[in-house]
Amino acid sequence: MAKLSNEELKNILEDRIKKLENSTLKEDKFINEESVKILARHLSLGNEIPVLAQRFFQIAPKTKLVWLHLCECTGCSESLLRSELPSFDELIFDFFSLEYHETLMAANGTKAEELLEHVLEEDFILAVEGGVAAIDTFFLTIGAQGESGYEILEKLAAKAKAIFAVGTCSSYGGIQAAYPNPSKTCGISEVLSQKVVNIPGCPPSDVNIITTLSFFALFGVLPELDEQNRPVWAYGKCLHDMCERKAKFESGIFAEHFDDEATKNGACLFKIGCKGPYTYNNCPKVKFNAKTSWPVAAGHG
Ligand code: SF4
Numbered sequence: 001m002a003k004l005s006n007e008e009l010k011n012i013l014e015d016r017i018k019k020l021e022n023s024t025l026k027e028d029k030f031i032n033e034e035s036v037k038i039l040a041r042h043l044s045l046g047n048e049i050p051v052l053a054q055r056f057f058q059i060a061p062k063t064k065l066v067w068l069h070l071c072e073c074t075g076c077s078e079s080l081l082r083s084e085l086p087s088f089d090e091l092i093f094d095f096f097s098l099e100y101h102e103t104l105m106a107a108n109g110t111k112a113e114e115l116l117e118h119v120l121e122e123d124f125i126l127a128v129e130g131g132v133a134a135i136d137t138f139f140l141t142i143g144a145q146g147e148s149g150y151e152i153l154e155k156l157a158a159k160a161k162a163i164f165a166v167g168t169c170s171s172y173g174g175i176q177a178a179y180p181n182p183s184k185t186c187g188i189s190e191v192l193s194q195k196v197v198n199i200p201g202c203p204p205s206d207v208n209i210i211t212t213l214s215f216f217a218l219f220g221v222l223p224e225l226d227e228q229n230r231p232v233w234a235y236g237k238c239l240h241d242m243c244e245r246k247a248k249f250e251s252g253i254f255a256e257h258f259d260d261e262a263t264k265n266g267a268c269l270f271k272i273g274c275k276g277p278y279t280y281n282n283c284p285k286v287k288f289n290a291k292t293s294w295p296v297a298a299g300h301g
């Protein structure tokens with residue numbers, strides 16, 4: 001998706017609002033103004049957009065979200081749960097309707113499977129956490145019917161309005177795809193014909209997940225993507241250039257061991273494996289756990 005100007009985004013929102021104001025679908029929800037402003041700030045949207053975005057979220061039917069777990073550790077969901085503004089509660093009660101999430105939903109067994117079948121008849125967006133074992137599919141079977149993760153993914157992807165690979169596992173295969181990769185796991189875009197937006201990171205920040213999903217909910221189109229189908233607003237800049245240890249890198253002050261005094265005193269972690277100079281991600285800016293910290297600040301590169 002090419003980059004849309006603020007004027008184009010404003011026009012899309014005005015048009016969507018106008019249609020809803022005269023529609024029987026119109027709702028009247030409370031939406032936290034601060035949360036909308038924060039989403040708009042992350043996306044560098046123009047001054048006129050937050051007011052329109054808030055109105056849209058107030059009156060629009062919530063976007064249905066299906067969150068699928070494949071070959072993964074659930075760390076991406078953990079990251080999402082630690083969101084501050086919008087909070088996770090706001091996310092699933094105000095901005096989206098979380099229809100299916102195996103870790104968080106109350107339903108299980110056949111009831112959960114019924115939910116999924118029901119969702120297939122409606123409009124929804126799909127977030128996938130985890131890589132897919134698409135060749136030897138028995139490496140991941142889910143639920144009472146013993147369907148493979150690959151079968152469920154294909155079924156949902158065929159109907160989804162947009163597909164988001166949340167985390168490095170679903171984007172590129174992740175930890176289970178490491179050599180010798182006995183389960184032959186890969187990223188979901190390798191086996192799907194549909195467009196997949198990658199939101200990599202192990203895990204990605206809550207901000208990158210929520211804001212990317214919200215962009216689609218708001219404008220009905222995908223944000224600008226780079227050559228790896230990552231949202232440019234989040235993955236467009238080199239992490240190294242935003243790092244608080246960069247001055248030490250420039251001065252040649254490097255940590256030699258993970259637990260040495262230099263690490264604690266802010267030395268650069270390049271010699272102990274930091275891949276910051278080749279990594280494009282906004283984590284020094286948005287951080288994790290409600291902006292508490294990020295890996296390089298904690299000293300493990
Ligand atoms: S990307 Fe990392 S945190 Fe997310 S599921 Fe995979 S291993 Fe876990």
Ligand code: SF4
Nearest residue numbers: 243246268269274276
């Ligand atoms: S710690 Fe890593 S990201 Fe930070 S300045 Fe050093 S090499 Fe760059």
